[in-house]
Amino acid sequence: MNAKLAAAIGWLAGAAILAALSLTLTGYHADLFRKLLLTATLAVGYNFQFGFAGQIAFSHYAFYGIGAYAITILSTRFGLALPVAALATIGLSALLALMVAIPANRLEGFYIALATLAFAQLFVVVMVQGGDFTGGPDGLFGFDAPTIFGARLAGANFMLVVSALFLANLALFAALGRSWFGRACRAVRDDPEAAAAMGVDVARTRIAVFTLTSSLAAVAGMAYAFADNFVNPFVFGIDAMFVLLFMVLIGGAGRHAGAVVGCVFLFMLPEYLGDLVGRFHLLAYGILMVVVMMFLPNGIIGLWDRLAKRLRPEPAR
Amino acid sequence: MTDLLELAVSILEAGGIYALMALAYLVVLRPTGIINFAVGEWATLASFFSVATLGWWNLPYIPGAVLALAGVAAIGALTEQATVRPMIERGAPILTPILILLGMVVVYREAAALGFGTQNLRVPPPLGFGRIDLGPIAIPMQSAVVIAVSGIMLAGTWAFFERTIWGKAFQAVAIDRVAAGLMGINLRLVAAFSFAGGAAIAGTAGVLQAPLTSAHYLMGLPLAIKGFSALVIGGVGRVEGCILGGLVLAACERLVMRYAPIPSGFAIGVPLLLMILFLLVRPTGLIGARGRT
Numbered sequence: 001m002n003a004k005l006a007a008a009i010g011w012l013a014g015a016a017i018l019a020a021l022s023l024t025l026t027g028y029h030a031d032l033f034r035k036l037l038l039t040a041t042l043a044v045g046y047n048f049q050f051g052f053a054g055q056i057a058f059s060h061y062a063f064y065g066i067g068a069y070a071i072t073i074l075s076t077r078f079g080l081a082l083p084v085a086a087l088a089t090i091g092l093s094a095l096l097a098l099m100v101a102i103p104a105n106r107l108e109g110f111y112i113a114l115a116t117l118a119f120a121q122l123f124v125v126v127m128v129q130g131g132d133f134t135g136g137p138d139g140l141f142g143f144d145a146p147t148i149f150g151a152r153l154a155g156a157n158f159m160l161v162v163s164a165l166f167l168a169n170l171a172l173f174a175a176l177g178r179s180w181f182g183r184a185c186r187a188v189r190d191d192p193e194a195a196a197a198m199g200v201d202v203a204r205t206r207i208a209v210f211t212l213t214s215s216l217a218a219v220a221g222m223a224y225a226f227a228d229n230f231v232n233p234f235v236f237g238i239d240a241m242f243v244l245l246f247m248v249l250i251g252g253a254g255r256h257a258g259a260v261v262g263c264v265f266l267f268m269l270p271e272y273l274g275d276l277v278g279r280f281h282l283l284a285y286g287i288l289m290v291v292v293m294m295f296l297p298n299g300i301i302g303l304w305d306r307l308a309k310r311l312r313p314e315p316a317r
Numbered sequence: 318m319t320d321l322l323e324l325a326v327s328i329l330e331a332g333g334i335y336a337l338m339a340l341a342y343l344v345v346l347r348p349t350g351i352i353n354f355a356v357g358e359w360a361t362l363a364s365f366f367s368v369a370t371l372g373w374w375n376l377p378y379i380p381g382a383v384l385a386l387a388g389v390a391a392i393g394a395l396t397e398q399a400t401v402r403p404m405i406e407r408g409a410p411i412l413t414p415i416l417i418l419l420g421m422v423v424v425y426r427e428a429a430a431l432g433f434g435t436q437n438l439r440v441p442p443p444l445g446f447g448r449i450d451l452g453p454i455a456i457p458m459q460s461a462v463v464i465a466v467s468g469i470m471l472a473g474t475w476a477f478f479e480r481t482i483w484g485k486a487f488q489a490v491a492i493d494r495v496a497a498g499l500m501g502i503n504l505r506l507v508a509a510f511s512f513a514g515g516a517a518i519a520g521t522a523g524v525l526q527a528p529l530t531s532a533h534y535l536m537g538l539p540l541a542i543k544g545f546s547a548l549v550i551g552g553v554g555r556v557e558g559c560i561l562g563g564l565v566l567a568a569c570e571r572l573v574m575r576y577a578p579i580p581s582g583f584a585i586g587v588p589l590l591l592m593i594l595f596l597l598v599r600p601t602g603l604i605g606a607r608g609r610t
Contacts, residue, residue: 106597107597107600110352110412114596115593115596118546121586122589122593126583242422242423282426282427283424283431286423289416293417
């Protein structure tokens, strides 16, 4: 009972802090805040896919892009009402995710990474070459922020929506991680044969994880489309995907807190290192990634766990 | 007829470079089990080194190119020593070095951009810009160089694996690591040489590519993807597979560029589509590996 109460207080406090930030931040800081929340939403989902289920997929950012492009094209080119366009986008991305997941499920280990990398690169190629329909290399811009229930989805309203999206993703994946499904995912990651012997349907678990996390990346992408009312193909390229992977690994793969910590850390690093490293923050990311993988295999959150254990008095046995 | 012959030359040229990239993966992958995405960046580094040795220091072509390749081979061996070996010896899962090398991709690339800038750097072609007259067609000199050098390199690697005791040691490690170690093969030396060799082979592709498109810090990823597609098409096992994969990939790409009624930009998608197709339909590639994998 006590733990449940503490957890509820934690969630409420988190929601209150995010709401307060949404209502007070302006200008550059507001921009930073909403992009950070969107990236953190992606990181939490990717952490479930990579850290919990062990799928090294490089398609997460592509699905983010699919969500952003689909909602923009459906609502501006086809003039669909926003809720209809949103539902259609979710349906489309879930379908695409299934189409990738079912054949990819037959591939072993790192080959999934290559197939999804090829898929992600193809997405960028098609968007760049799509002519007027996708806006080509310039992307899509000049569309208006949507209005829902009379509230314009911009400024503080938008940040509140993104905050809610982030918390909903975090809560969903935290609950899933503790559930039967989460344990099945970890079993499949650690030893698929043993998992199958214990009655876990390995193929179905893998396909479900891929489809769920990819569709939720697309949902985050729908929100991204209205962050700047601007969608550009190169935002969803392989570099962004690498950085997302680095975030999860540096924070601590397989831990929700790790994904969030890693995301905040890498996202804010260029802000503080800006003068020191100039445009070479990617170099800093790369070095950090190599060092963390070599010396802190459990990431920042693993380091935190060790420190906390040392500070806390040993319980009597 | 002329058209077709010119097409054949451009396929041989591109196919040679793709085959070298595929081989660079293979040389590291077979003995160590590591899929190393840094090969594209090794090609980038070597082409930048060739800018320095050939363009800035004006060395003669062969010493200049060899120096550039030696530089990148040293980087490959050092990377293995510093990042991969400690992980293997600690008994970390094989995914750890793969992810570390993914981090090294970014490190190499950004370091190259820091050292050589982000603009295109031209590299002088070894035999100038002339053409060789061959009956109905005239081959650009650099195409002839690319075809000749990649051919020699591929034949040399094939001979190394098939005809020398060292090559047999590599094969033995690939087939059964533990047994090979027990037979007295120095596993550390094999790993170090596989990284140095992979870097030199990828570097050759980079040095050959540089006079064609000039050196640029982002040239690595396309080469890495094409090399991997060629590897998947040909089969992860033997040098012949790399050559076949490189040629099939180049043929598909060039034929699509020439004849398919789609915007030429979509041709970038050809290797990606072929890779997906082969992974799904024939994951062992056209030529399978010898022995147990």
